[in-house]
Amino acid sequence: MAVYQPPLQSMRFLVHEVLHAPAVLADAGWEDMSGDLFDDVLAQAGRIAAEVLFPLNRSGDEEGVRVEADGVRMPAGFADAYRAWREGGWNGLAGDPAYGGQGMPALLDTLVTEMVCGANLAFSIVPGLTQGAIRAIAAHAEEALKDVYLPRMISGDWTGAMALTEPHAGTDLGLLRTRAEPAADGSHRLTGQKMFISSADHDLTDNLVHLVLARLPDAPPGTRGISLFLVPKRLPDGSRNGWAVLSSEQKMGLHASPTCVVSYEGAVGWMVGQPHRGLPAMFTMMNHERLFVGIQGIGVGECAAQSALAYAREREQGRAPDGPRNPDRPADAIIHLPDVRRMVLTARALTDAGRALAAWTALWMDRAHHSGDPAVVEEAEDWAALLTPVIKAAGTDFGFEAAVLAQQVMGGHGYIRDNGVEQLVRDVRATQIYEGTNGVQALDLVQRKLTLHGGRPVARLFAAIDAAARELEAEPLTRDIAGPLRDAAERLRGTVAWLAEAGSHSPLAPAAAATDTLRLMALVTYGWMWGLMATAAARRPEGYDRAYLDGRIGLARVFANRLLPETAALELRIRSGHDSLFDPGLPADLAALDG
Template sequence: MQVYEAPLRDMRFVLHELHGDDGFGDLAAHAEFTPDLLDAVLEEAARMAQEILLPLNAPGDIEGCRIENGVVRTPAGFKAAYDQFREAGWAALASDPQWGGQGLPESINKLVEEMICATNVSFSLYPGLTHGATTAIEGHASDDLKQAYLPKMVSGEWSGTMCLTESHCGTDLGLLRTRAVPQEDGSFRVTGSKIFISAGDHDLTDNVIHLVLARMPDAPPGVKGISLFLVPKFLPNADGTLGNANGVTVAGIEHKMGMKASATCQMNFDDSVGWLVGEPHKGMAAMFTMMNTERVSVGVQGLGIGEAAYQSAVAYARERLQGRALGGAKRPDLPADPIIVHPDVRRMLMTARVYTEGCRALGGWVSRALDAEKASADPEVRARATDFIALMTPVVKALFTDLGYESANLAVQTYGGHGYIREHGVEQYVRDARIAMIYEGTNGIQALDLVGRKMPARMGRNLRAFFHPVSSFLDAHEGEEAIKPMAQGLRQAFGALQLATGMIAQRGMKDPEEAGAAATDYLRLLGLVGMGYCFLKSARIAGQRLAEGTDEAGFYKAKLATAGFFFDRILPQATAAFLAIKSGKRSTMALAEDAF
């Protein structure tokens, strides 16, 4: 059974208590968004997600999307749910008020995204892609394009996509063939085919605005010759009403492992009218404005699915009766004990719980940096936020989706054979979670980005935005008795991270394959240290609250227990990651290609 109740208390902990010392808060631009107001937003978002989106999740997976008369139809109930979602203002939550948005901080927006993804991740892609597209348009398009498209996209009346992949090129976009021919009126005629286009067509909005990568006739080869174009499904009239169709058609929809209520389309552009976004041959820079936004959001998808899978597993473990507790019957009034008494079931549940709480805490830190980068009045704070976001974006995308998938698998294992069949709904979480490790740049690509670009950038400046807070916190607090054992564990893992960083930098300068072989383990190591830092801070705060005599003792005791499990059973993975990095590339690259 798919069970979900928004973890509002933990969200409020991350939002209001955990990160107050990170230097990214107290933004004058967000002063109107008081804690009470933000809590009210979370509560209303929880109601929307639980009452409107969750009931559509399993039926939408069964029905999927289909093409009727050249138009993609979403599952029953999706259109009505989207209309409610849009009319209530959720589509415009974090967008700029200049274009009709509400301007709320990303630190609250990402928590709302988590709830949407937890209850219906397929639905989340439709407004999610639109928000990413508006970010790219706002950052790079002409004022005329902004005025013509942003208000309706921000409101959710029109939706957006990004069209990158072609059948012969995925990660290597330098091979793309879609072409754009300039016209005398300043527009372009775009012709080509794209695949794997999320929300490429659907019946939720009146118009779909595609951001398409293509080449001009004079484009140099490779990625330096790619430009970005805005291509609407229907051409707007001067008064904003919809005009003629624009030669944008759906060639088919992908029949996928999961995310079946999200339309993943094969798109054809046939002499379609488009307009340049940004500078000629600089399309990758403009597109990455959207893609980097989407990568953080994809990480949130992993977190949301992991939370939903964890809650469903807990509900089943409390009800399923099997065997007796190893130390003697816990429920002698029943024919058997619920399986939650068994240590291995608890190991699975605690692992999933730690993954979700750890990712939520680490994601909250990154979200605050997103706010500071945009809204801080202090240029030094903005610069530090930019460095931190650059470093952590691949970590959020890869780590959160890896752990979300692991949590979904643990939920199926908790259910046993009942988890493997559709009736109980947890197998859907596994199928839905799997794509998040692939799209928006596979997790292996994220790891290469981390070690190849983000780690060495500007002589390691990005790393300082992460290393300095961790080091300073340990220096200031590791001697405190209440958290001393945890702090010692984090100090050891942090030391391994520092050694691994120097090792990869030194080896990678001589042999890029050394950095490539270490990349995935390094990303996991950095992510574990980041989660450990958040859990150590959480444990310290929890201990202080309990010493003060809080009336929420149950929450803070649970926080201490969860942190204890992380340091005892999860953080030791850091040692394994370090040893794997230390071993170098030899065994990875030793086998001859024809021996595989």
């Protein structure tokens, strides 16, 4: 069976011993964020995740959502769960106090979000999308719109969604056709059809807000002619707006999350931001959602890692290769089989490093939030720009890998629906696709982020890794981890230089290498996080069992010796170039390969 318990000890270790977050936040202007407050909030969130949301995960998947004449109906129990979420103030945890939020740090919100995602991925999408919509409205809307919508969205009384994709156009938003006609009162009337809208409609609240990309009558072609509009389900006078759900997509997973096709039929909307500047405004939401989706993958990875370990410790089958571990029993637990240990340890090592990288990034965002220091703001923006595509893609790729590993550990039982792990595989698969496929994230990394500001962000990364390796080397318990981390970082450093040279000759070279480059950077940054965690564990901080601290170092060693060597193969594949993909013997459209 799938199991989930909030990973509070690992979160506490990360917050206090690795990131030293309470002290860092106090220096950054969050004087009231004590360590005890951090621990208390995480414990309360963990209870909601484990006791309210996780019990609905399987039943929600089995029942699914349904579209009725007056809108979408969520599965049984979801309305009560959302009410508990809203009444507990969780939707406004990191919200602006000027609009009723609690003003807590992004780091705390990130860890709470991970627990929600680990317990019930489908449920997480409603508050997760709302947070992104809040950020876009707060950053770009006029004050009148902020005053009406932000308090209700931050409280969770209303929710948010984004409507980008159209049936004839996917990632290429420049092809969209939805029209927005100006009205005499300053609003607009939107006409068109959108699809793949997550949480487009539901019965959890009495109103929700779509942020819709559309074209004004005088819009130039392409992405330069896109504007952004706020289009609520219900208008300020309480009447129903002019849009309707045509269907809910029948998906591989996430059955408890409505992904809808919506028709806008003269729907009333208000512009957010400037005319023809909707895409930059929408990217405020999309960048938040990309981090959120990465956290979704990490959350599912946590559930998968726990489930794999629980099963492997209980399932008795065969004997350990080096002799019986429990001679009084007819068989040993499969956790003693080397290949099962490999799978369990890989799922755990990937998940914990992903959490650390997301938390590192969130803490830098917090440091910049109150800072009047331009240098701090600059560094925070560098980290966010460089690591957002890595967190999104690696968090979801490795989350999917962890779910498949858990399924494999369980063997035939992992393939059976009753045991819950196959749902993790189905649900987390979508995270690699939405909010920009992971291939798009990889292109963003190699085409923009590696060269941003003359390579300044990636130079910061190499400096941080060098510092972490020196600390590892200075401690006898962790000295052997430093070498593999340095070697992997050098492969990444060489790859960045190679991409710059190869890209100067052909744009195909970096594009062909993009996915491998992102995975290479993901492994190196995850290895860096394990270096920080191993160093912290070697200090033997109080409040943790010796076994837990030894386990942190042991997992860092597993990552260094079992996962970082993959960087060598990735470097070779990247440097092989793009020629084989476009071999003259292959037809341009590859049609001759069929048959």
